[in-house]
Amino acid sequence: xxxxxxxxxxxxxxxxxxxxxxxxxxxxxxxxxxxxxxxxxxxxxxxxxxxxxxxxxxxxxxxxxxxxxxxxxxxxxxxxxxxxxxxxxxxxxxxxxxxxxxxxxxxxxxxxxxxxxxxxxxxxxxxxxxxxxxxxxxxxxxxxxxxxxxxxxxxxxxxxxxxxxxxxxxxxxxxxxxxxxxxxxxxxxxxxxxxxxxxxxxxxxxxxxxxxxxxxxxxxxxxxxxxxxxxxxxxxxxxx
Amino acid sequence: xxxxxxxxxxxxxxxxxxxxxxxxxxxxxxxxxxxxxxxxxxxxxxxxxxxxxxxxxxxxxxxxxxxxxxxxxxxxxxxxxxxxxxxxxxxxxxxxxxxxxxxxxxxxxxxxxxxxxxxxxxxxxxxxxxxxxxxxxxxxxxxxxxxxxxxx
Numbered sequence: 001x002x003x004x005x006x007x008x009x010x011x012x013x014x015x016x017x018x019x020x021x022x023x024x025x026x027x028x029x030x031x032x033x034x035x036x037x038x039x040x041x042x043x044x045x046x047x048x049x050x051x052x053x054x055x056x057x058x059x060x061x062x063x064x065x066x067x068x069x070x071x072x073x074x075x076x077x078x079x080x081x082x083x084x085x086x087x088x089x090x091x092x093x094x095x096x097x098x099x100x101x102x103x104x105x106x107x108x109x110x111x112x113x114x115x116x117x118x119x120x121x122x123x124x125x126x127x128x129x130x131x132x133x134x135x136x137x138x139x140x141x142x143x144x145x146x147x148x149x150x151x152x153x154x155x156x157x158x159x160x161x162x163x164x165x166x167x168x169x170x171x172x173x174x175x176x177x178x179x180x181x182x183x184x185x186x187x188x189x190x191x192x193x194x195x196x197x198x199x200x201x202x203x204x205x206x207x208x209x210x211x212x213x214x215x216x217x218x219x220x221x222x223x224x225x226x227x228x229x230x231x232x233x234x235x236x237x238x239x240x
Numbered sequence: 241x242x243x244x245x246x247x248x249x250x251x252x253x254x255x256x257x258x259x260x261x262x263x264x265x266x267x268x269x270x271x272x273x274x275x276x277x278x279x280x281x282x283x284x285x286x287x288x289x290x291x292x293x294x295x296x297x298x299x300x301x302x303x304x305x306x307x308x309x310x311x312x313x314x315x316x317x318x319x320x321x322x323x324x325x326x327x328x329x330x331x332x333x334x335x336x337x338x339x340x341x342x343x344x345x346x347x348x349x350x351x352x353x354x355x356x357x358x359x360x361x362x363x364x365x366x367x368x369x370x371x372x373x374x375x376x377x378x379x380x381x382x383x384x385x386x387x388x389x390x391x392x
Contacts, residue, residue, distance in 0.1 A: 025324045053270070077273070084269030086295065098322055115321065166270050219321045223268070226293035228314070232348050233273050 027216040036105040041149045041183035043103045043110070046214040049191060052096035054167035058207040063169065069200035076168040079233035082161060086223035088138040089114070090162030091121050091155055092177060092193055099221060100214050110144060110151065115218040123153050130156055136173045138162060153179040164195060164205075172199035187213040268295040268319070271344075275354040279345035283313055283353060287337045292330035294319050297369075299333050301341065314352045315341050318369030326369050337361040343368070 033044040056062055065073060083089055095101065099116040108126030123142040130141050134157035144153040155177040163170055175197040182190045189211040196204040271277070285303035297317040302310045317323060320330070333339065340359040346352035355368035 025327050025329050027324065078270035079273035081269045081273060084273055168270075216325070219324070221294050221319060221321055223295045225295070226291060226298070227268075227295055228298070229269065229274055229296070229316075232346055232350060232352060233269065234347050235273075 028219075030102070030215065030217045033104070040105070040146050041151065042105070043151065043181060043183065043189065044105050046100050046102050046216065046218060047189065047211045048098075048100045048214055049096045049209045049211050051098040052209060053165060055165045055169055055205065055207060056167070058209055059205060063205055064202040066198070066200055066202055069170075072170055072200070073168060075236060076170070077234060077236035078168065079235035080237070081163055081166060081168070083163070083223075084233050085230060086117070086227050088119065088162065089116065090158065090164075091139045091142060092179065093162065093164060094119065095191065096209055100216075100218050102218050113218060115221050117223050118220055125151070130154075136160075140177070149183045151181040153181070155179070170200065171195065171197045174199050181211075271354065274346055274352075275344040276347045277344055281343060281345050281353060283315070283341040283343075285313070285339070287333050287335055287339055288312060289335060290330070290333050292320050297323055301339060311351055314350075315343065316352065316354045323369045326367055328366075328369065332360070333358075
């Protein structure tokens with residue numbers, strides 16, 4: 001029976017598998033970047049994480065919604081995704097999209113240059129705290145601290161307009177994000193994130209993804225250049 | 241139907257579901273927000289225009305319908321950057337090329353399709369870059385061959 005299944009499977013495969021790459025493109029090299037020194041782990045470079053559309057996959061199970069969070073999740077439509085309309089991703093979702101990003105360490109600040117949407121994020125590492133009377137914004141306010149081979153980042157001051165993933169896990173403006181970037185070796189970092197939002201989730205959501213160094217540069221990606229999808233997205237709102 | 245026939249049919253359905261189910265319109269939004277995995281289609285026709293643009297590259301193809309009328313379809317690919325990392329260039333498809341598209345139909349019934357594979361004018365059947373997992377995975381697999389050199 002097993003061999004019969006295998007034969008049937010192979011018979012369905014076209015020559016060359018399900019497809020092939022073209023292999024005609026030339027990709028630019030990443031820029032050389034000096035190490036930060038002073039015992040700080042060198043995070044500089046171009047990185048990607050696995051494309052992760054649903055955070056419950058790396059989480060290994062479902063999230064624990066509050067009644068409000070459950071209601072919002074139940075009523076969402078895939079087409080409501082703010083990024084379908086080229087709205088910003090927020091500080092962390094862009095990490096696990098299928099686009100690389102560059103980490104740029106400067107004295108007192110880590111800058112993240114996201115290829116997706118040609119966007120950026122700043123993480124202050126100069127010892128400052130969060131500002132008083134923080135406004136709620138798309139990327140919030142991020143402060144970080146290096147300890148050993150790990151950078152720990154705390155982010156608050158977020159608005160409620162972004163999704164945490166493509167699957168529609170949403171959040172309130174009470175969201176607090178804690179991230180760690182742990183340098184494993186020259187080409188590998190482990191990123192761990194905790195989403196703590198008591199308005200949407202009864203317990204914080206924590207999962208990890210690997211970051212892998214890339215040998216090509218980031219490129220330009222402008223979401224609104226030709227977004228013809230918008231009229232065709234199936235949203236939870238009636239068409240105008 | 242014989243046992244073998246049932247197995248082939250069962251596996252065929254499984255593979256099609258797995259293939260289309262992993263498509264994700266290359267991250268811009270959920271595949272299911274616009275396309276129907278239960279509406280696979282094959283389009284054969286002539287390329288009339290290529291748009292090497294974000295958030296999705298697109299090309300337009302004239303296809304004859306069952307009544308013999310020519311219908312222009314809007315075919316969605318991944319973004320230019322994702323395609324580049326899979327080896328595509330803006331010249332991979334040219335106006336006048338005869339191509340075959342395997343993909344999924346738009347949920348709203350418009351003449352739009354999300355391409356999974358494209359058979360080019362020269363007969364090569366290539367990924368269309370619409371599966372995000374493929375995009376990053378391909379980049380990682382190929383990184384050794386893409387250090388600023390032409391990957392032949």
